[in-house]
Each structure stands twice: as C-alpha cells, then as structure tokens.
Amino acid sequence: MDEKLKELEKQYNEVSIPKELDFVVENALKQGKKKRKKRAPQWLLGSAAAAMLFTAGLNVSPAMARTLSDIPVVGSVVKVLTWTEYEVKEETYDADIKVPSIENLENKDLANALNEKYRSEGKALYNDFVAEVGDLKANGGGHLGVDSGYDVKTDNDQILSIGRYTVNTVGSSSTTMHYDTIDKQNEILITLPMLFKDNSYMKTISENIIEQMRKQAASDSDKVYWVKGGGLPDKEVIDGFTAINAEQQFYISDKGKLVISFDKYEVAPGYMGVLEFEIPTDVLKNDLVSSNYIH
Amino acid sequence: MKTRNAFQHEEIFVQLIREQKERFYLLAYSYTKNEQDALDVVQDSIQKAMLSLDRLENVEYMKSWFYKIVVRTSIDFLRKHKRLQVTDDDTLQFLTPAQEDVYENVDLEHALDDLPLMYREVVILHYFEDLKLADVANILNIKLSTAKSRLYKALKLLKIQLEDVKGETAHG
Numbered sequence: 001m002d003e004k005l006k007e008l009e010k011q012y013n014e015v016s017i018p019k020e021l022d023f024v025v026e027n028a029l030k031q032g033k034k035k036r037k038k039r040a041p042q043w044l045l046g047s048a049a050a051a052m053l054f055t056a057g058l059n060v061s062p063a064m065a066r067t068l069s070d071i072p073v074v075g076s077v078v079k080v081l082t083w084t085e086y087e088v089k090e091e092t093y094d095a096d097i098k099v100p101s102i103e104n105l106e107n108k109d110l111a112n113a114l115n116e117k118y119r120s121e122g123k124a125l126y127n128d129f130v131a132e133v134g135d136l137k138a139n140g141g142g143h144l145g146v147d148s149g150y151d152v153k154t155d156n157d158q159i160l161s162i163g164r165y166t167v168n169t170v171g172s173s174s175t176t177m178h179y180d181t182i183d184k185q186n187e188i189l190i191t192l193p194m195l196f197k198d199n200s201y202m203k204t205i206s207e208n209i210i211e212q213m214r215k216q217a218a219s220d221s222d223k224v225y226w227v228k229g230g231g232l233p234d235k236e237v238i239d240g241f242t243a244i245n246a247e248q249q250f251y252i253s254d255k256g257k258l259v260i261s262f263d264k265y266e267v268a269p270g271y272m273g274v275l276e277f278e279i280p281t282d283v284l285k286n287d288l289v290s291s292n293y294i295h
Numbered sequence: 296m297k298t299r300n301a302f303q304h305e306e307i308f309v310q311l312i313r314e315q316k317e318r319f320y321l322l323a324y325s326y327t328k329n330e331q332d333a334l335d336v337v338q339d340s341i342q343k344a345m346l347s348l349d350r351l352e353n354v355e356y357m358k359s360w361f362y363k364i365v366v367r368t369s370i371d372f373l374r375k376h377k378r379l380q381v382t383d384d385d386t387l388q389f390l391t392p393a394q395e396d397v398y399e400n401v402d403l404e405h406a407l408d409d410l411p412l413m414y415r416e417v418v419i420l421h422y423f424e425d426l427k428l429a430d431v432a433n434i435l436n437i438k439l440s441t442a443k444s445r446l447y448k449a450l451k452l453l454k455i456q457l458e459d460v461k462g463e464t465a466h467g
Contacts, residue, residue, distance in 0.1 A: 004453065008407050009423045017317050018330050021337070025316045028338040029309055032345030 034084075078160055078184050079103045080152055083119065086126040093136075094145040094169070095129045097122050100162060107187035114180060114189070118164070122148070125166065145169035153179070153251045153259075159293065160184050161251035163261070165274070175264040175274050179251045183293070192250050195258070195294060199246065201287045205260060206243040209277045213241075213267075225268045241267040256295040257281060304348045304357070311357060312341060318424060319365050325419055326369035326412075332376070340368045359430040366416065366434055406453055414449035417442055 083101035088094065099122035105111035129146050136142040147167040154161040161181040168174050181190040195201070210230075216223045217231035224231035226240040249261040262268070262275040281294055288294055312319070316337070323336035344364050351360055407415060420431040421442075432442035 004406075005418075005422055008418075008453075011407065012321060012325065012419065012423050015321055015324050017320060018334060020334060021316060021320055024334050024338050025312060025341065028341035029312060029345075032342050033305070035342070035346060 078105055078182070080150070080160075080162060083115070084122065086122065088129070088133075092141065092143045093129075093133045094147070095126065096147050096149070097126050097129075098149040099123075100150040100164065102160075102162070102182070105182070105187055110182070110187060110189055114182075121164075143170065145173075154181075154254045156254055158183065158185055159190075159252050159254075159256075161253075163251060173264075174270075177249055177261050177263060177274055179249050179261065181251050190252070190293060192248060193246055195289060196284075196287045197289055198287075201284070202243055202246060204283060204287055205248075205258075205279055206241075208279050208283050209244070209260060210241070212277055224272065227267075230268075252293055253278065256293065258284065258294050304351060304354060305345070307354055307357060308344065308348055308361075311361065315358075319361070322362065322365050322419065322424065323369050325415065326366075326373060328408075332372060336365065336368050336372050339372075340365045343368065359426060359434055362420065362424070362426070362430075363434040363436075410449060410452060414445055414452060417445045418449045418453070421446060 079102070081101050081103055082098050084099045086095060086097040086099075088096075099118050101115050101118065102111050125146060125148055129144070132144055136144060145167075146169070148165065150162055150164045152161070153163050159181060161179060164178045164180075166176050166178075182188070183190055192201075193199075210227050213225035213227050214229040217225055217229065221231070226232070226237055227242075228234050228237055228240065230237065230240070244260060249263075251259050251261070253259050258279045258281070260277045260279060262277075264270055264272075264274055266275075268275060281288075281291075284294060285291070319340065320333055320337050323340070324330070324333040327333045327336060340361070344361055351357060407418070410418065416435060417431055420426045420434060421428060426434070428442050428446065429439055432439045435442065437445075
C-alpha cells in the first residue's frame with residue numbers, strides 16, 4: 001500500500017509546472033501588496049468591503065480590467081481608469097477617494113510621472129484622513145469627510161484634460177481642483193506658461209476675469225466675488241483677487257478655449273463653490289505662442 | 296502594533312508563497328485539472344489571502360490557512376465552471392479508450408483521479424502535502440472524525456482499485 005501511495009504521490013508531483021507560475025505568483029503578490037496598503041485598518045472596515053472587492057477585481061483580474069478599459073471611457077487611444085478607490089464609511093467618517101490612472105500613453109515617462117503623482121496624492125489623502133479620524137476618535141469623536149475623484153473635462157483627438165477634485169468636509173466643506181492637460185498627439189503635459197510668449201498672460205487673463213466677475217455681479221445680485229465692484233462694497237474687499245498665479249489651475253475645453261479654475265474660497269465666498277472662467281480667445285491671441293491648442 | 300504584525304505577516308506570507316508556490320499550484324491543479332485554471336486559482340488565492348492577512352491571528356497557522364484558501368477558491372471555481380465538468384471521468388474513459396494505452400501506469404494514475412473529490416483531497420493533503428489530519432479537517436472544514444473516516448475509505452477504495460490493477464497485470 002505504501003508503495004502505491006508513493007507512486008501516486010510521484011504522479012501528483014509530476015504534473016508539469018507551467019513557466020508562467022512564477023510570473024503569476026509574483027504579480028499576484030505585487031498587486032496584493034498594493035491592495036493591502038490601501039486597505040483600511042480593521043476598525044475602519046464597514047460596508048466598504050463590497051466596494052473594495054470591486055476595486056480589487058479591477059486591479060487584480062486582468063480580465064475585468066480589460067473589460068472595463070474596453071469601455072470607451074475617454075476616446076480611443078489614451079484612457080483614464082480608476083486605478084484604486086479608497087473607501088471608508090462610518091457613521092460620522094466618510095472617505096471616498098478615487099485615484100485615476102492614465103493608460104496607453106506612448107510616453108511612459110509622462111504617464112508614470114502623472115500616475116505616480118495621482119497615486120501618491122491619493123494615498124496621502126487617505127493616510128491623512130485615517131490619521132485625523134484617529135485623532136478625532138481619541139478626542140471624543142466628530143465628523144469628517146473627504147471625497148476625491150476625477151472628471152474628464154476634455155477628451156478629443158488632441159487634448160485630454162483631467163480634473164481631480166477633493167472635497168474636505170469638516171462642518172463646512174472646502175473643495176480643491178487640480179487639472180492636468182495632455183497633448184495626446186505629442187504626448188506632452190501642457191502647462192499654462194508654455195502656452196504664452198511671456199508672463200504678460202497673467203495680467204491679460206486676470207483683467208479679463210475681473211471684468212467677467214464685475215459683469216456677473218452687476219447682472220446677478222446673488223453673485224459675489226472678492227474684487228472691487230464684485231458685489232460687495234469696495235471697503236469690504238480686503239485682500240481681494242488681483243491676479244492669477246503663474247501656475248493657476250486651468251484646462252482646455254473641447255472647443256479649444258482656455259478655462260481658468262479657482263478653488264472654493266479662492267476668489268469668492270464659499271457658497272459660490274469652485275469657479276471657472278472661460279477666457280475668450282480674442283483676448284489672448286496676442287499672448288499665445290500659437291493657436292494650436294487655444295483657438 | 297496591529298500594523299506591525301500585519302507587516303510581519305506580509306513578509307512571512309510572501310516567503311511562504313515563493314517557497315511553496317509549486318505545492319499550491321499542484322493542489323489547485325488537482326481540482327481544476329487544467330493549467331490555466333490552476334494558475335487563476337493560485338492568483339486569486341494569493342489576492343484573497345493578502346486582503347485578509349491581518350485577520351490571521353497566529354503566523355503558525357499560515358500554511359494551513361492558505362491551503363484552506365486554495366481549496367475554497369478551487370471549489371468555488373469548480374462551482375462557477377460546472378460546465379467544464381459535465382463529462383465525468385467514467386464517460387471520458389469510455390469515450391477515449393485508445394488513449395489509455397499510450398500511458399504507462401495509466402490505471403494507477405486514474406486510481407487517484409477516479410477517487411471522488413471528497414476522498415481525493417484528504418489523501419492529497421494528508422499524504423502528499425504532509426499535513427496533520429487535524430489540519431486537513433480544518434482546511435476542508437470538516438470534523439476530525441470525518442476526515443479520518445474519509446481517509447480510511449479513500450485508502451480502501453484505492454486499495455481495491457490498486458489490487459484490481461495488480462490482478463489485471465498478473466493476468467496480462
């Protein structure tokens with residue numbers, strides 16, 4: 001009997017091991033580590049489990065990721081996927097952080113740089129949240145929420161603009177936006193300064209925005225901006241908006257217009273929310289390097 | 296403290312998987328009988344395990360804990376892909392008699408495959424993976440007494456089969 005068992009064992013062990021095993025195992029370990037890092041500690045786990053599994057599915061199962069990536073989320077070539085989602089749902093603590101990932105860029109350096117940035121920022125946001133919740137719990141509890149995700153603002157043959165938003169809720173909420181705009185044909189990241197011949201664009205754009213603010217405030221008494229003539233008595237405008245930053249958040253709209261974005265509270269009271277101003281191309285034409293992107 | 300444990304667990308886990316991956320593959324293969332499916336099971340098992348690594352209280356149980364995950368993932372897989380099993384071994388044997396002659400020791404080989412799953416897995420885990428019967432019972436989620444009786448039954452079945460084979464060979 002013993003010999004028979006040995007023979008059976010030999011057969012069992014003789015099943016050939018596919019050479020892909022190493023790859024599959026290492027890949028699964030790598031993915032698993034990634035998932036573990038983003039995993040909420042036990043005490044934070046609640047109804048988030050299902051969402052986690054879904055995300056795990058996306059990252060883990062090549063089939064599922066493929067299926068999802070085949071859905072034309074954006075255009076045909078360069079795609080944006082949700083790489084990871086951090087989710088925490090507890091009575092008074094809420095986090096939903098979606099981390100995008102840009103896929104299929106030929107320019108790997110650019111793709112890696114952006115994706116690394118998205119991932120590390122997403123992770124930092126989550127870690128901060130967990131730390132804050134820990135503090136709050138230690139100090140008798142409270143409310144805390146963070147909601148972060150992304151919008152594809154523009155996706156045409158030439159331009160991919162992704163806006164990532166983060167809404168922090170502690171009593172009232174604050175919202176910040178970060179945009180990345182990519183020239184899909186040349187696979188480069190477009191920055192605001194590179195669109196213009198020199199720094200005078202800051203003045204041009206700022207003046208136009210102030211003008212738009214005043215017009216809006218004059219025609220609609222609900223609209224208030226922190227500029228003179230922006231809906232408040234002049235003497236109440238302290239530290240108002242005077243000019244955009246050189247690296248002000250912006251994107252390029254589908255029609256090739258430059259859109260400048262301001263975070264909540266940046267240029268107006270909180271109820272005005274995140275603000276966007278489309279700058280007429282006519283105003284910019286003398287400053288633009290070319291009409292390639294903005295037209 | 297908890298996090299530190301988790302990280303230690305992770306290190307040990309990664310080491311365990313790297314060292315024993317072929318064993319886990321073979322176990323998965325004993326269920327799926329198919330290379331690609333066995334690879335899928337191994338991959339899914341690693342993922343599942345890593346997600347619940349924090350819940351493992353004692354590192355000493357890691358190996359049998361992971362066996363359990365592989366077994367469950369395999370069985371889940373079989374359930375989901377029942378259509379792949381529509382042809383049972385008997386039918387297959389009946390339909391493909393000529394091929395049997397190609398292999399040496401073919402009957403011995405079939406001896407294990409012919410064993411119903413519930414007996415086969417006990418034999419594999421206990422004899423080929425060298426696990427204690429108590430661990431086998433835990434992995435398969437059955438009572439120790441059940442594991443024991445299945446093992447005896449399995450041996451009995453194998454013995455009968457093997458003796459038959461022997462008898463045939465003698466005659467031949």
